[in-house]
Amino acid sequence: MAATTTPMLEVDDLRVRFATPAGTITAVDGVSLTLGERESIAIVGESGSGKSVFARTLINLLAGNGTRTGTIKIGGRDIDELSTAERKHFFGVQAAMVFQDPMTSLNPVKRIGAQLTEAMRYHLKMGKEEANDRAVGLLRQVHIPSPEKRMRQYPHELSGGMRQRVVIAMALACEPRLLIADEPTTALDVTVQKAILDLLDDLRAERNMSLILITHDLGVAEGRADRIGVMYAGRLMELATAKDLFADMRHPYTQALLRSIPSTDMASHTRLHPIPGRPPDLLNPPQGCAFAARCRHAQPECVDIKPNLLESSGDHWYACHFPVGTSEGRAALERNETAGVTAAGLPLDEAAEEFV
Amino acid sequence: MGRVVRRTGFAIILLLTVSALTFGAMNLLGDPLFNILGPAAADTTPAGVERIEAARAEYHLDDPLPVRYLRWLGDLVQGDLGVQFSSAGQPPVADLVVERLPRTAVLLVLAQLMATVIAIPWALLAAPRVDSWFDRLSTVSTFLVVALPNFALGVLLKYVFAIRLGWFPQTYTADAPLPDRFHQLLLPALTIALPAAAVYQRLLRDDLVSTLQEEFILMARSKGLSRARILFRHALRPSLFSFVTVFGLTTGALIGGSLVVENIFRIPGLGSAIVEAVVREDFPVVLAIVVVVASVFIVVNFVVDAVYAVIDPRIRR
Ligand SMILES: Nc1ncnc2c1ncn2[C@@H]1O[C@H](COP(=O)(O)OP(=O)(O)OP(=O)(O)O)[C@@H](O)[C@H]1O
Numbered sequence: 001m002a003a004t005t006t007p008m009l010e011v012d013d014l015r016v017r018f019a020t021p022a023g024t025i026t027a028v029d030g031v032s033l034t035l036g037e038r039e040s041i042a043i044v045g046e047s048g049s050g051k052s053v054f055a056r057t058l059i060n061l062l063a064g065n066g067t068r069t070g071t072i073k074i075g076g077r078d079i080d081e082l083s084t085a086e087r088k089h090f091f092g093v094q095a096a097m098v099f100q101d102p103m104t105s106l107n108p109v110k111r112i113g114a115q116l117t118e119a120m121r122y123h124l125k126m127g128k129e130e131a132n133d134r135a136v137g138l139l140r141q142v143h144i145p146s147p148e149k150r151m152r153q154y155p156h157e158l159s160g161g162m163r164q165r166v167v168i169a170m171a172l173a174c175e176p177r178l179l180i181a182d183e184p185t186t187a188l189d190v191t192v193q194k195a196i197l198d199l200l201d202d203l204r205a206e207r208n209m210s211l212i213l214i215t216h217d218l219g220v221a222e223g224r225a226d227r228i229g230v231m232y233a234g235r236l237m238e239l240a241t242a243k244d245l246f247a248d249m250r251h252p253y254t255q256a257l258l259r260s261i262p263s264t265d266m267a268s269h270t271r272l273h274p275i276p277g278r279p280p281d282l283l284n285p286p287q288g289c290a291f292a293a294r295c296r297h298a299q300p301e302c303v304d305i306k307p308n309l310l311e312s313s314g315d316h317w318y319a320c321h322f323p324v325g326t327s328e329g330r331a332a333l334e335r336n337e338t339a340g341v342t343a344a345g346l347p348l349d350e351a352a353e354e355f356v
Numbered sequence: 357m358g359r360v361v362r363r364t365g366f367a368i369i370l371l372l373t374v375s376a377l378t379f380g381a382m383n384l385l386g387d388p389l390f391n392i393l394g395p396a397a398a399d400t401t402p403a404g405v406e407r408i409e410a411a412r413a414e415y416h417l418d419d420p421l422p423v424r425y426l427r428w429l430g431d432l433v434q435g436d437l438g439v440q441f442s443s444a445g446q447p448p449v450a451d452l453v454v455e456r457l458p459r460t461a462v463l464l465v466l467a468q469l470m471a472t473v474i475a476i477p478w479a480l481l482a483a484p485r486v487d488s489w490f491d492r493l494s495t496v497s498t499f500l501v502v503a504l505p506n507f508a509l510g511v512l513l514k515y516v517f518a519i520r521l522g523w524f525p526q527t528y529t530a531d532a533p534l535p536d537r538f539h540q541l542l543l544p545a546l547t548i549a550l551p552a553a554a555v556y557q558r559l560l561r562d563d564l565v566s567t568l569q570e571e572f573i574l575m576a577r578s579k580g581l582s583r584a585r586i587l588f589r590h591a592l593r594p595s596l597f598s599f600v601t602v603f604g605l606t607t608g609a610l611i612g613g614s615l616v617v618e619n620i621f622r623i624p625g626l627g628s629a630i631v632e633a634v635v636r637e638d639f640p641v642v643l644a645i646v647v648v649v650a651s652v653f654i655v656v657n658f659v660v661d662a663v664y665a666v667i668d669p670r671i672r673r
């Protein structure tokens with residue numbers, strides 16, 4: 001991306017807190033991110049790491065009990081400084097979203113056509129005919145057969161994969177420059193997943209969109225995104241180009257995540273290593289690194305001091321005191337292995353690990 | 357198609373059961389002879405006995421109950437509702453129904469319309485603001501209106517709007533011009549509508565609250581649509597089920613409930629007719645009204661059933 005163009009998305013120190021009966025939880029904890037035009041980024045993390053909250057916050061979908069701090073700029077426009085008139089036709093036009101479950105994200109009582117044309121008519125003030133024509137074109141673009149017929153159908157008459165294509169077509173209706181896809185294939189059959197991801201890739205290229213692809217699967221991120229951000233307990237732990245991340249991962253969490261999932265180029269007998277323990281309680285977040293309690297590298301420093309996300313070399317960022325692939329990291333791991341336990345009290349017994 | 361056949365069969369069974377039970381119940385209450393003849397039914401003089409025998413024969417009172425029921429049913433099918441036992445000259449029951457039914461029908465249609473017009477915006481305002489002061493106040497007032505006995509509400513409304521403010525007449529005048537009679541029915545209709553509206557608001561509000569948590573609402577919001585649009589175009593329709601169901605069920609109950617209101621506002625309607633008839637043990641009148649009420653109930657629920665399919669395409673077949 002050229003340095004002169006305005007980035008598509010700039011997020012600075014984004015924090016999202018939710019008031020719950022049990023107390024306040026911090027679901028997104030100081031995320032900063034820049035996304036260039038036509039760039040794609042994958043946000044990867046375990047369940048509950050705040051990926052969806054992050055994605056939704058970007059498009060102004062904060063739940064009623066949530067509060068946000070930090071700035072979000074889309075296409076150079078700070079979303080808090082939009083005039084009322086601008087705001088009315090901003091979300092859904094500049095940025096749009098695809099949700100996880102196409103079985104629930106379409107209105108069951110409205111025809112596909114009505115749902116597809118709605119945003120065009122509302123934001124772009126299109127007439128019925130024009131919007132209909134364009135909707136048919138969109139359906140064709142997402143490879144839905146006999147689109148005219150689909151327009152008159154209801155969601156329940158379509159398969160899951162078809163519905164997700166409709167959802168994607170809906171998101172594209174007002175030609176957004178930023179598309180946010182929150183686990184768009186998690187709810188679908190494996191056979192359909194690749195087709196949908198390929199479709200998103202093609203559309204991004206055709207339409208010069210920027211894409212944020214949320215996934216819990218590092219394997220999905222690989223080869224699909226220019227950059228990958230690894231999220232844990234609402235924080236970005238590591239952020240790098242996809243190539244760098246896989247070739248030279250720095251954060252022990254990224255490493256643990258990769259070792260915990262099956263991957264296609266892994267020999268079939270390779271043993272998977274689930275990450276021991278559980279993500280931290282967001283009501284009482286740990287003082288130091290959020291991952292310390294589950295980290296094989298953890299040192300006393302990790303328990304006490306929260307590491308910041310820092311840039312090491314050419315656009316590779318990570319938040320770790322004892323990163324993988326550094327002498328400090330190696331030394332920390334060795335110390336823990338000798339002691340048989342980390343500074344956070346995690347036993348490093350291989351046998352024990354298997355039964356976690 | 358099979359659906360329509362099934363529903364029609366169900367309606368017929370319902371009508372038969374309701375009328376048979378009413379027929380039986382009325383006969384448990386007392387001897388129809390007294391209604392037909394009045395004090396003369398106790399006349400033991402030979403002339404009296406003769407008259408009694410004649411009446412027994414004319415009205416087939418000596419036949420077993422099922423036979424009498426079937427005879428009544430046969431007449432009903434031919435459009436004959438019988439005569440009013442307890443009125444002088446024993447005029448046809450149909451006359452009474454034709455006179456009374458339209459008033460109650462207009463009253464209830466008005467009431468249901470008002471209740472709906474009140475409940476929908478009320479729920480739409482409350483649902484997106486769960487637990488706000490507005491929502492809480494709504495909850496409290498709905499409970500209040502529902503808990504308040506109908507006659508108390510009617511008397512209150514009558515006192516405030518008819519007696520103090522004078523916006524409405526205090527009672528109904530059967531021979532007033534049509535627009536005036538309509539005007540006279542507004543306050544009684546409101547009396548019936550308010551508790552119904554409160555119930556509808558509760559149901560609709562609760563359903564809306566859960567619909568608003570659906571992902572398709574989030575999707576609609578992500579399209580950048582306005583709040584109002586999302587509420588009206590996306591949330592309302594899938595939230596109408598309980599409301600529509602209870603609307604149908606309430607219609608039956610309201611006919612009974614209208615009686616109190618008819619009394620307060622002196623409307624000679626079906627509600628007061630059935631009370632008078634029960635008190636006087638006038639079998640044919642009670643039966644006729646029960647059949648009318650049951651039929652209305654069945655028709656309304658037929659409509660409700662069709663409305664389901666309009667609301668949700670997944671039910672269409
Ligand atoms: N409205 C809310 N009120 C309270 N807590 C919330 C709310 N929305 C999300 N959370 C919490 O925020 C945390 C992050 O949730 P989020 O849905 O973003 O996770 P995720 O990374 O998308 O997980 P998944 O992979 O399961 O989708 C979770 O602990 C969740 O319970």
Ligand SMILES: [Mg+2]
Pocket residue numbers: 051052053182183
């Ligand atoms: Mg999620």
